[in-house]
Amino acid sequence: MNFLRVLRSVFVAAFVIATTSLVFAHHEPLAKFDDKKPLRIRGVVSLVDWRNPHAHVFVNVKTGETVSNWAVELESPIDLEASGWSKTTIQPGDQVAVTGIAARDGSRQMLGKTIVTAAGKSIFTVNVVPPPMPLQPHPTPKWTDGQPRLGSVPGGVQGYWAFPSATALVENGVTAPMDEWGLLKNIGDAAKVAPMQPWALQLYKERQERFLRDDPMYLNCKPPGGPRQFELAYGVQFVEDRARQRVFVLIGSGNNNYRIIYTDGRSHQGQVGGDDENPLFYGRSVGKWEGETLVLDTRGFNEDFWFTNGGLPHTEQLKLTEKISRPNMDTLKYDLTVDDPGAYTRPWSASWTLRWVAGKEMPRHLCQENRS
Amino acid sequence: MKRLGLAVFVAVCLLAVPVLAQEGHPLKGSWLGTWSGNKIHGNDVLLVMTWDGKNISGTINPGTDNIAIKNATLNPEGWLVHIEADAKDKSGQPVTYTIDGKIENLPLANRVVTGTWKDSRGDTGAFKIGRQ
Numbered sequence: 001m002n003f004l005r006v007l008r009s010v011f012v013a014a015f016v017i018a019t020t021s022l023v024f025a026h027h028e029p030l031a032k033f034d035d036k037k038p039l040r041i042r043g044v045v046s047l048v049d050w051r052n053p054h055a056h057v058f059v060n061v062k063t064g065e066t067v068s069n070w071a072v073e074l075e076s077p078i079d080l081e082a083s084g085w086s087k088t089t090i091q092p093g094d095q096v097a098v099t100g101i102a103a104r105d106g107s108r109q110m111l112g113k114t115i116v117t118a119a120g121k122s123i124f125t126v127n128v129v130p131p132p133m134p135l136q137p138h139p140t141p142k143w144t145d146g147q148p149r150l151g152s153v154p155g156g157v158q159g160y161w162a163f164p165s166a167t168a169l170v171e172n173g174v175t176a177p178m179d180e181w182g183l184l185k186n187i188g189d190a191a192k193v194a195p196m197q198p199w200a201l202q203l204y205k206e207r208q209e210r211f212l213r214d215d216p217m218y219l220n221c222k223p224p225g226g227p228r229q230f231e232l233a234y235g236v237q238f239v240e241d242r243a244r245q246r247v248f249v250l251i252g253s254g255n256n257n258y259r260i261i262y263t264d265g266r267s268h269q270g271q272v273g274g275d276d277e278n279p280l281f282y283g284r285s286v287g288k289w290e291g292e293t294l295v296l297d298t299r300g301f302n303e304d305f306w307f308t309n310g311g312l313p314h315t316e317q318l319k320l321t322e323k324i325s326r327p328n329m330d331t332l333k334y335d336l337t338v339d340d341p342g343a344y345t346r347p348w349s350a351s352w353t354l355r356w357v358a359g360k361e362m363p364r365h366l367c368q369e370n371r372s
Numbered sequence: 373m374k375r376l377g378l379a380v381f382v383a384v385c386l387l388a389v390p391v392l393a394q395e396g397h398p399l400k401g402s403w404l405g406t407w408s409g410n411k412i413h414g415n416d417v418l419l420v421m422t423w424d425g426k427n428i429s430g431t432i433n434p435g436t437d438n439i440a441i442k443n444a445t446l447n448p449e450g451w452l453v454h455i456e457a458d459a460k461d462k463s464g465q466p467v468t469y470t471i472d473g474k475i476e477n478l479p480l481a482n483r484v485v486t487g488t489w490k491d492s493r494g495d496t497g498a499f500k501i502g503r504q
Binding site: 199207210304306314 | 397
C-alpha cells in the first residue's frame with residue numbers, strides 16, 4: 001500500500017513537472033527575479049489582478065501569528081487566456097501552493113513557476129507553441145501581378161507573423177547560446193555575437209551583466225525599431241497599401257505604433273515624418289521588389305532605443321539592408337545586413353524566419369505607463 | 373500670490389520633463405555641469421560632444437566661449453574620459469584645459485562624468501557634468 005502511495009506521488013510530481021513550463025514574461029525575468037533564489041510559499045489567495053502586462057496573484061502567507069502578503073507574477077493575460085485560464089480560475093479565499101523564484105530586491109514578490117490548488121490541480125501553466133507546419137508547403141499567396149503577398153489575403157484566412165526562429169541578433173555562423181530575451185548563457189561569448197567596437201562591446205557586456213534591466217522598450221515603452229520588430233513574441237503584421245505604394249508594419253506588442261515602408265521609388269530625402277535633423281525610432285525605409293524579395297534600405301535611426309533584444313548598441317550611423325521574402329504560405333524569411341561604422345568594425349548579417357499564424361488576430365499587448 | 377502659483381507650476385513642469393535616453397555612444401550629447409574654481413571661464417560649463425565612429429569631437433561652452441575640443445578619448449575599461457581643449461583667457465592669452473574623469477551611472481539617462489579639470493597655468497578643481 002505504501003509502495004502504491006509513493007508511486008502515485010512520484011507519478012503526480014512527474015506529471016506536474018512535465019506539464020508545467022516556466023512562464024515567460026515580456027521583460028527578461030532575470031532582470032527582476034533571481035534564479036538562484038528558489039522560493040516556495042503556501043497560503044490563501046487574497047486577490048487576482050488580471051491585467052496587462054502581467055497578471056498577479058496575491059497570496060496571504062501565515063507564519064506563526066504573522067500574515068504577510070506576497071505578489072506572484074504570472075505571464076500576460078493574453079498568454080494565460082490562450083492557454084485556457086481566466087481571472088476566475090482561482091478566487092480569493094482559495095488555498096494555493098506556489099513555487100518560483102524570488103525578487104532580486106528582497107521584496108515580497110516572486111515569479112510563479114508552478115501554482116497548485118488545494119485539490120492538487122496545477123494552474124496558470126502556459127503552453128504557447130507555433131502552429132504545425134503542413135506536410136506539403138502551401139504555395140505563396142500572390143497578387144494578380146504575381147508579386148508575393150506579405151500579409152493576409154482579403155476574403156481568405158487572416159493571420160499574422162510570429163514565432164521567430166531567432167529572438168536576438170547574432171551574426172550568421174556564430175554560436176552564442178542565449179535565452180529568448182537575448183541574455184547570453186555565457187558572457188564570455190559577448191565578443192562573438194557581432195563585430196563590435198570596444199566601447200560597444202563593453203556597453204553590451206554591462207547591459208548583459210545587469211540582466212537587460214535597462215531595456216528602454218520595457219522601462220519607457222520605447223518602440224522596437226530596426227530588426228527588433230521581427231523578434232517579438234506577439235508578432236508582426238504587414239498591411240500592404242498598394243494604391244499608396246507603401247507597406248505598414250504593425251507590431252503586436254510594445255507601444256503598438258507602426259513602421260512605414262515606402263515602395264513608390266522615393267529617395268531618403270524629403271520624406272514625410274523625418275529627415276536628417278529628426279532621426280526616428282523606425283528610421284526611414286524605402287523598398288523595392290527584386291523578383292520575389294522585398295529589399296529595404298533603412299537609415300535615419302535615433303539612438304533612443306535598443307534595436308535588438310539582448311542590447312547590442314547602435315548609433316545614428318546605422319543603415320539596414322533588409323530582405324523579406326515568403327517562400328511559402330507559412331514562412332517569412334528575414335535577412336538583415338547591419339552597417340553601422342559608429343558601433344561596429346564592419347558590416348555583418350543575420351537571418352531568421354517567422355511562422356504564419358493562420359486564422360487569428362494578432363494579439364494586442366500594450367506597453368502602458370512604462371510597464372511591460 | 374497668483375504669480376507665485378504660476379512660478380511653482382512652471383517649475384514643476386520643467387522638473388517633470390524626462391531626461392532623453394541616449395543608448396548609443398556614451399559621450400554623445402549635451403552635458404551640463406561645473407568646473408569648480410575656474411576663474412577664467414566661470415564655474416558653469418556646457419559640453420556638446422559627438423562621435424563619428426572613430427573620434428570624439430565637440431565644443432565647450434558653445435555660443436559663448438566656443439572652446440573646440442582638441443582631443444577626447446573614452447576608455448571603455450572603467451569608462452575613463454580624457455578631454456583636452458585650447459582656449460583663450462579674457463586678455464587673449466592661450467590656456468589649455470585638461471579634463472580627466474569617469475562616467476558614472478552609465479546605463480541611466482542621467483549619467484554623469486565626474487573628475488578633475490586643470491589648466492596650463494596650474495589651476496585645478498573638481499569637474500562634474502551630467503547628460504541632458
